[in-house]
Amino acid sequence: MESSRADLISRARAGDDDAFQALTEPHRRELQVHCYRMLGSFQDAEDALQDTVVAAWRGLSGFDGRASLRTWLYRIATNRCLSTLRSAARRPATAWDIPGVEPPEPTRLGEVVWLEPYPDTLLDGAIQVPLGPEARYEQTESISLAFVTALQALPPRQLAVLILRDVLGFPASEVAGMLDTTLDSVKSALKRARATLQRNQPPSAGHEPPPATASPTENAIVAGFVHAWETADVDALVALLTDDVFMSMPPLPLEYQGRDVVGRFCGAIFDAGRRFALVPTRANGQPAFGAYLIAPNGVRHGTGLYVVTLAGDRISAMTRFENSMLSPFGLPRSLPPQA
Known part of the structure; x- marks a missing residue:
């Protein structure tokens, strides 16, 4: 297995597109879901995934093998998403535009207005991924609209740390390497992110669990x-x-x-x-x-x-x-x- 992986990497570095596809294709769906959790937008996640694949193709010569290829790809995807969150203006709120309909006074005005849904047809093979022992969320829970919405209220670095640690279960040391930061910084960001999520529990918190799919x-x-x-x-x-x-x-x-x-x-x-x-x-x-x-x-x-x-x-x-x-x-x- 390792020898065949090494052969694929060698061929991909030499410009073999088929070898590169064989290396990265098994991870594309889970990377897209990761980008979706980070950005809360289906279209932004699509764009971030494409940027990740291009960056991986161009940067494969710098992959030294000390971390797994999967971890390396997550590092690229996470940093692409952080760049999106920090630089580009997110989709602005829109005004009510249904003629002849006057909505009642809202309970409140929401802060998360760039949210988009994610099709279940693309989840096959994307959330049944290997998780680290410290993952705290079920994969189905971590793709729900309520959870993804709550994530968008976190500052970008805290958002990345919480997803990598609590959703995917990457060790803190690996997360520090992905984000080019210290172990103490990762621990501090995770503590603050967990506290913010706890304070911002969605309205559905405490409800009965949903019935089984197609039940x-x-x-x-x-x-x-x-x-x-x-x-x-x-x-x-x-x-x-x-x-x-x-x-x-x-x-x-x-x-x-x-x-x-x-x-x-x-x-x-x-x-x-x-x-x-x-x-x-x-x-x-x-x-x-x-x-x-x-x-x-x-x-x-x-x-x-x-x-x-x-x-x-x-x-x-x-x-x-x-x-x-x-x-x-x-x-x-x-x-x-x-x-």
Whole structure:
């Protein structure tokens, strides 16, 4: 195994693209998920992954083998993400722009407005990765929208340290090497990051765990949500929600918490005469739906993507994303009239 790896490295250094692909391809999916956790954006993660692969190709001559190839690739990816976080302006918040609909007063204005969902179809083989013994999070938990959102509130260095240590379980000494810093600095950053996450627990903290994927309970909630949304039945929708249900709409900063206010928000949408068709998919390990507005001629135009967080047999959170997120999920921008 080691001799074949050494041969691939030697050939790749000599310019053999096939050898380089054989070395890096097994790690691409997990690196993309790592970049997604760091950046909270599917598109930014795609860009960071491409930058990582290019940097690895160009810098392979500097790989000395003291760390594993996987660790070396994570070092490159992490530093590419840190550069993105520190330099480029993140996507700004947008203003409410649905004509004829006046939303209720929000519970608060959110600070994390650049969040994007991650398609479950790309998670295969990406979260079943070898973890160090000090990893503190289940891989499915660490890709949830609530967790990824909470990560985005951390300063960049603390964010990187927490993901590398608590999500992936890299030893502190390796993390120090990846970030060109000291062991004490890593320990200090991790302590502060953990404290910040603890203070910023998501609204769903303490809820019942979600039902198993594709279980009868999950299927019943999904069917109930689709029926309520497509028939504009606010009462049926509200009956599915937890008392403290949380709704957000990045990049809109409006956030709503509580069954009554979320019900009023959805009622304002339905009262305006807007009717929708939903197409099920999955994002971040959670049920998701492409939302299509039905035009007078029956054509259904994509307006966004909803991701729902489940707790027991209820919905504890709804997150609505822009229609630009339909494409990464393989969903069309429009659908023909139903027969």
